[in-house]
Amino acid sequence: MHLVGSWATEVEIQAAADCLGVNIFTFFNGRWLQYSCRDRTFSNQGLYVANTNGNHYETVVCVQQPQTHMCYGYCKVKSSFSDGYNLRWKNDDASATIHSLKLNTLLETEVTCRPAKEEAHVSENICCSKGKYSFSKYLKTQRTSTYKLKYHVLYKENQKVVRNRFYRENVLHREIKKAQIKRKYRSNILYKEKVKELSITKYKENVSHKEKVKELSKIKYEDVLHKEKKKDESKRKYRENASHKEKLKALSKIKYEDVSHKEKKKDESKRKYRENAAHKEKLKALNKRKYRLNQLHKNAKKVMSKSKYHSTAEHKKQVKELVNLKRHQIKVKMQEFDFVIEKFLDKVEEGPHYVCGCCNRLLFKHQVLKCKWDYYKKSRLLAEIAEKCISDEYLHKCKEDCIVPCPLLETA
Incomplete structure (x- = not known):
């Protein structure tokens, strides 16, 4: 580069973009090539150059601004230019009319944005003296505030797009940001509550997001460790949070009205009672205690048992067989001394009271x-x-x- 006859390659152009903090655009073979700044971008504007003859770069001084319908006005100096940009060497003879053309462009923009009934008022605020235009204080303030607002919105959106793209493409940056957010979520209570509220609101209002979260949760629940962890958390919350407990009970009762769900829960309960011995003994103890202490439950069970015994012949026959079998077993065991002692100790375990x-x-x-x-x-x-x-x-x-x-x- 320091020698005469040498020019910049893609490596030097990319290095310049990273160093200056702006994007550099080169015009070659009828199209623009972009060299994006890979670090922090200081401006949404860029530097524009044209590759001439494949061995030289000329500065481009006029391009159409992105997301707008106007430019700096230099391109209107000569209508013969059809490339969509002007080079510095082409504009040497037009410097006298550049200022007036730029002001005319701004003037046309300001006037056409207003209603027809205000055109007379605007015309009065613009003074013409020897071909030079000057704007009133009102128009200058309004134009400045409009440009600032438009620039701020565009800059904000552009920065958001750049940050999102960088977050998606750079794995190391993404992991660092995740770690920072997790650390802030654990340490900052206000931030934690704010994130929770936003998440709950988004889950309630955004249907697609809700379905996506459900699918991810189901996939994650297949992991055994995660599954056991969520079960323990749910049980602990059910024991400690009274309002949550009542809410779950009400939802369970409503859901139990569904016939298919009801039969499914019954089958699960029966299978668990048969296969899990500890669960079986626990249920027996709870039922005996409830039968002993709750008189209403006791009377209801008696009525149900009698009704079932008299109405169902198969159940009646089964109960008789079980009673006869139990009596026969006791009669046989009464011949054993150890069994007699055991029964006696059971009878005198409490009392005499x-x-x-x-x-x-x-x-x-x-x-x-x-x-x-x-x-x-x-x-x-x-x-x-x-x-x-x-x-x-x-x-x-x-x-x-x-x-x-x-x-x-x-x-x-």
Whole structure:
């Protein structure tokens, strides 16, 4: 480059674009070639040169501005130029008329943008003196503000496109930005809440985005570790967040009305009860406890059991067979001393806590029956006998010093 007769190649042009922070355009073989700045761009304007004879570059001083319908006005000096640009050497003899042509272009733009009824007012604001034009303060301010706004919008959009393209194409830059965003999301609470709100809003309003997120979530859920992690988070949130718990219950009840979903959940529950021993024992314990403590549930189960027993012949036969089998097994096992001891220890495990209403003795649970006062009120004679023979003098009655829940509550 420092020698006479040598010219710039693509390497030097690209280096110049990176160094100056602008895009450089070269006109060759009837088309423009762009050398984009790979670092930070300082302006959305560019440098324009024309490749002459394949061994020389001339500066292009006039081009049409991007995304506009006007240029600097130099191209109107000579109408014979058809290349869409002017070179510096071609404009030496036209410097006297450049200024007036540029002002005429701006004047035409300003006047044509206004309504017809304001043209007279605009004409009065423009003064002509010896072929030189000057604008009023009103037009200068309006033109300046319009150009600033247009330049700001175009520059902002251009920078956004450049940043997005650079983010997509540069893998290292993309990973660095992701790490920065994650670190900021973890450390900055306000930023975290803002991102969450934006994400929730976009998920609700943007249908295509919602479907895309669902598909990605399903694909990611196939990973076993991620699946277990999400399950644990869901269970913890269900236990700790009361409003979330009630919301899920309501949604589950609504969804359970669907017949296909209902049958599917029943099959899953039955399969889990058969295959998972721990789950089976847990359900049994919960059902026994609920049957013992919840009187409404107990009565409902009794009614259902009786109704099913009398209405379904197959169920009735199955229950009888199970009862007979159980009795036979107990009868056989009663011949074994260890089984007898085991049954005895089970019976005397709790107590004696139960008070007999007739003899006032403390007995074990299997030695007493619950006294039903309503049964003795069926006739006057039975009521008189019950009043004389049955007493609740030693029956336990909860007081303020009782432990909650009271362990003797069942004996009352």
